Amino acid sequence: MKALRDVVHSRPNRLFIYLAGFFVANALVAELIGVKIFALETTLGLEPWKLNLFGEEGALQFSAGVLLWPVVFVITDLLNEYFGERGVRLLSYLTVVLIGYAFLMIFLAIQLEPAEWWRDGAQVQGVPDNQAAFRVTFGQGLFIIVGSLTAFLVAQLTDVFVFHRIRERTGNARLWLRATGSTLVSQLVDSFVVLYIAFMLGPQLFGGVSEPWPWSRLLAVATVQYGFKFTMAVLLTPVIYWGHDLIDRYLGIDRSAPEL
Numbered sequence: 001m002k003a004l005r006d007v008v009h010s011r012p013n014r015l016f017i018y019l020a021g022f023f024v025a026n027a028l029v030a031e032l033i034g035v036k037i038f039a040l041e042t043t044l045g046l047e048p049w050k051l052n053l054f055g056e057e058g059a060l061q062f063s064a065g066v067l068l069w070p071v072v073f074v075i076t077d078l079l080n081e082y083f084g085e086r087g088v089r090l091l092s093y094l095t096v097v098l099i100g101y102a103f104l105m106i107f108l109a110i111q112l113e114p115a116e117w118w119r120d121g122a123q124v125q126g127v128p129d130n131q132a133a134f135r136v137t138f139g140q141g142l143f144i145i146v147g148s149l150t151a152f153l154v155a156q157l158t159d160v161f162v163f164h165r166i167r168e169r170t171g172n173a174r175l176w177l178r179a180t181g182s183t184l185v186s187q188l189v190d191s192f193v194v195l196y197i198a199f200m201l202g203p204q205l206f207g208g209v210s211e212p213w214p215w216s217r218l219l220a221v222a223t224v225q226y227g228f229k230f231t232m233a234v235l236l237t238p239v240i241y242w243g244h245d246l247i248d249r250y251l252g253i254d255r256s257a258p259e260l
Helices: 002-009 011-033 064-111 130-170 175-206 215-235 237-251
Strands: 037-039 051-053 056-058 061-063
Touching: 011 064, 011 237, 051 215, 061 064, 061 215, 064 130, 064 175, 064 215, 064 237, 130 175, 175 215, 175 237, 215 237
Parallel strands: none
Antiparallel strands: 037 061, 051 056
């Protein structure tokens, strides 16, 4: 019990638990909502810009998972900064296992035979078949999870590698460079890989849930999403510095002294 109390009352341990909890929660929520593609302009009540990217005309289109990305960006940087490569790798592998567990549970839930009253229960809301709606939403979400399992792990390992290579060269200086630079490289990988697996490869291999996206749509959506992430990474730089300052004071770290 004393050892447990020591773990709980240790500020570095508590910090890791807090950051890890938010990190895992964001990853799992992103799997559930990432299947939805929304138009930014109409969501904001604006007229569509009618951009033409790779032959795809329409509004700025994003996966709903981008709502969580600013939080993921900040947390990933803080984990990299305070817990190093080993801490981030450990949490990345754990998150992949938990996402895989979610994948299995969702798959089993889809296979359950629905009660008839539940299947027809949302017709007054314009949903003729709850089971079909459930299968389409969460079934396509399975492809999102498969894509994320691959893209998430590759992107996280890329992020931690680039982050610490920059830190080796710059030391504690240029926080903005290692935070933003590692993110821009890793998210370039993530933005394209997850959409390819989720919306092209998945439907091609398993079929029955949705039609595979054409390359033009994939490139258009991925480019817009990466542009959003690029912009947010720059805009959130002051938040990164603010977060580091708060944590340094919480942990009692003097940045003028050698690092722990």
